[in-house]
Amino acid sequence: MSSHTFDQNLTGRKTKRRFASYANIRTMFFRQASAYLFLLPALIVFIVFAWMPIVQSIQMSFQDVRLGQEATWVGLDNFALMLKDPAFEIAWKNSLEFTLWSLLIGFLFPVMIAILVREMRFAKGFFRIVYFLPTVVPIAIAVIIWRFIYDPDGGVLNEILAQVGIGRQLWLQDAKLAKPALVAVMTWAGFGTTALIYIASLQDVSQELYEAAELDGATPFQRIQHVSLPHLYPVMSLMFVLQIIAVVQVFTEPFLLTNGGPGRETLTPAMHIYNRAFIRLDMGYASAWSVTMIVVLLVFSLFYRLVNSRLTSDS
């Protein structure tokens, strides 16, 4: 067979394969047209309210954007200015501290609640609802309640502590206490949803496993250690990432409770973006911060996935 014939055959096979794949795509598209139609409204909403603003934000991060004025390209100026901004170090340091506090206070708490509810013999449903209740309280209302709790002059928490001889604490006004105090509010508001996810995951564990462990003489702690927790690890891993992503973006609690204070102790990148965009009207500069935040979270997520997949494959 000459090389020419060989080439012809090869080209013919390629063309046939291409036609086949086009035909497959066409068939798949028409077969799934209704599914795409159902997806369309959600896609449009995402494009208009999420993806387009993200793309526009990336564009604006390279521009000087003032309301009512023509945007001008400034290259990397906004990013250079961001690195000189004293708030840059403060906000990201706060973000890191918030993350550590939230992992310390908030990460294991819902796991504990979920396991405890799972281990309950009676009134399981009641406790599921009780623990979920804070989640349904609107955050603005919750903040008002927490303000009363944390009020240093006659607040509920200080009154309780006074009964056991602990002096007046400035929960939201003391630079050392403000962060953990805010993380407590965030944990209170969010642990119900997380606990519910863990409870749902634990419901997948076969009852026979627990019964077998009990028959083998396992204590409740051993049951948790060898049955419940191993089952929860994949969900915990996902919740770990989601929690960090959520905490890095935290805005509502510090905005409503401390306004970033005392000083700048609870200033977060999201709050600084808000201040620069909507108080200073410096949209380009605020966009540079937003893009940085997206990149940081993206890098963290990729790094975590990489480490996690290495650990999983090793085990």
Added chain:
Amino acid sequence: MFRKHARILVVCTVIAILSIPLYTVAAQDAAPVPDILTLPEEIAGGRPVTITVSEMPASDQPEAMETWQATAQRFMDLYPNVTIEGLELQYDPAAFTALIAGNQLPTLFRAYFTEPPKFVEQGAVADLTAYMTAAGVIDVFNPAILDVMSDGDAIYGIPKDAYALGLAYNIPMLQAAGFDGPPATWDELAEMAVALTDRDNNVAGFAFINDGSGATGWHFTNIAYGFGATSQDIIADNGDGTYSAAFGEGPAVAAMEYIQSLRWGYDVLPGATLDWGSLSEALVSGRVAMVIYAGDQFNWVYTQFPDADLTQFGYAAAPAGPNGKITLSGGNLWMVSSSATEDEQEAAAYFQLWRQFDPVEMQTAIEVTTEAVGMPTLPLFVGQYQDDFAAFREPYNKLPVENYAPFIDAVTGGEVVVQAEPSPNVQDYYAEVGTLVSEVLSVEGVDVPSRMMEVAQDFQAFALDR
């Protein structure tokens, strides 16, 4: 049954007859309503026009909302082609930024005296000079106040009210501590505050807005003025279109050190975070004895705490510093959106001018208003009109105006120098310096001079030079 009704009718008739002389006496005592307004025959050439107006009282204040709607209805009756839609929207710099960006500004809205330069620069507000000239009201306004909202010859706002910050105090608390009156100097204030502070009962001797927001910077600036700062000592105009942050040294630093001593030395400040509203709550509930206060805040107390005994509170000029009594002034104005059509702009401007200057409306409004009358604010007008205006309102005072004599006498007697807010970027400056006040209050031993210099440099780089 009939006899009972008849008796009630007779009693009512007698009360009504007896009331006539009383009413007549009141009417005779009241000065005539000053009348200077010239209104057009028709607005927008009689074409149908709809305008939106902010600051309609919220639905949780049904009486005030009804009064507002009745006012709007009277204007719509006067000009049947105009439709007014009220919005419960209150002015908030951040929220209005978004409204400008979204081209959603109300046709007529209230803003602070600090805002006109920003709005004018953004092209967000309409020139009202022609309407104000035609209405014949320009000359009665205090020219210094009109300057605040002017750019060249164009006037972009209708002044609503003006205030100077002063010191509100709880008279019984001061008397109980053995003080006859408010402090004359800032040093005296600190010493009095020590005597008035009662930690066991959660009472602070002195307070100001301390939430670290721009409002904290606003109150700080009043103290800085008291310590001798001028607006040039805060933001200096270099005369060539550029500005320098000057508050990193001088009297503003001394003021910040004074605040530091109030917190960590004298220990007279409240632990709680207080914003504009909660500062009044703390004053009314007896949790603070003395507060930095704007005279128009008494209206908020009057409407929000109808049961509060306002006769317990006095109001004086801010204490004296090294250069005497110097205080910060500000105020509110009405502006019209430039994105509104010309017909809408005309209707909005005349609606505001009518409700502010029409004699019949002024009379009706003051008789039915649910708001306070007699607030210790600065005179908005000049000359004969101001005298007539004050005389007209005087019989309707609802507040204990005699308690405000220390403030009024000091201002009218020239004892107090009233200084306008620094400019430009004043809200940015307030926000920056407010954050530093919060830091000084929460962290012991802050190096005030170096932090003030750092904040001034940041403000220069991130606000003035941007």
